[in-house]
């Protein structure tokens with residue numbers, strides 16, 4: 001006779017804060033671990049396929065509270081590479097809907113990072129070196145905040161004019177509407193790593209003299225317009241995150257003080273729920289003094305404390321104890337895990353075991369839960 005799988009139950013209230021649920025608007029994640037967005041360069045015409053189902057599905061099974069889909073273009077030319085995912089048509093919506101339904105069925109909250117790669121668009125996959133593609137190789141002419149290229153050897157983008165900005169702003173709103181149809185519960189805007197939004201924010205890359213340049217307010221205008229457009233299509237009960245490069249790691253670039261100021265404005269809007277605090281990427285001239293475990297956590301901590309908005313910490317967070325300390329000491333509200341979760345999709349389950357938290361395992365895998 002077949003036996004119905006049963007779950008062991010524990011007094012969950014004694015779990016460390018990392019493994020207690022957290023709510024943003026109407027959405028509750030089962031814990032405070034999020035899988036960070038990670039490009040897979042494996043979509044066809046922006047449509048996620050079997051690779052994405054297993055990549056995202058395995059990490060949802062692996063116990064994360066939130067699983068965030070990679071940087072996804074709102075237009076074809078907004079993708080980093082021809083293999084990046086997109087959200088500009090209904091085929092993409094249908095493919096994501098299937099993946100999201102699965103992720104939700106195993107208890108994870110599906111999130112998506114909406115992005116425009118700007119002057120770093122039209123590039124090769126990371127395992128092919130990430131260099132720019134020529135049109136003959138299937139690349140395209142990128143657009144940018146200015147006509148300044150990212151670096152030597154990269155094409156000079158076409159600087160966005162007023163009409164071009166308006167088209168992009170609309171594309172983010174349309175993508176938000178599709179994200180809703182596809183069943184996503186969180187949208188994150190990609191404002192980091194030298195992609196289009198970041199190149200507007202940073203004084204290193206934004207030398208515009210019009211209303212989208214100048215002081216931090218002017219440079220933040222593009223992001224604010226994107227947020228307005230997304231919120232017009234994204235229900236008030238669903239959360240909206242923003243990933244920022246909190247510092248540029250270059251003299252004269254964005255500082256944590258600038259980012260705190262920007263986050264105060266984001267907080268004051270009342271419609272942004274969390275800042276995912278990353279850094280760098282705007283120029284190859286950047287120098288990161290020390291790549292030590294948790295090196296970006298101080299940014300999450302500073303933004304949280306000084307701007308009064310929830311934050312996510314990311315970057316070289318590799319052990320359960322490290323993640324639990326960040327959350328337990330209220331340095332951030334979420335911990336985003338990227339490479340450690342590529343190496344082990346069950347990283348959250350392993351982290352729970354490491355710190356002695358009692359959590360549900362997928363019933364199919366329960367016999368491996370030997371705690």
Ligand SMILES: Cc1cc2nc3c(=O)[nH]c(=O)nc-3n(C[C@H](O)[C@H](O)[C@H](O)COP(=O)(O)O)c2cc1C
Nearest residue numbers: 036037038039070071314315316317337338339340
């Ligand atoms: C394969 C891979 C793809 C990535 N793609 C994205 C992306 O799509 N969007 C993004 O904001 N960051 C991306 N990142 C950066 C991660 O989200 C994360 O910020 C970074 O890897 C640091 O976290 P970690 O030390 O846990 O890996 C990517 C990282 C990796 C390893």
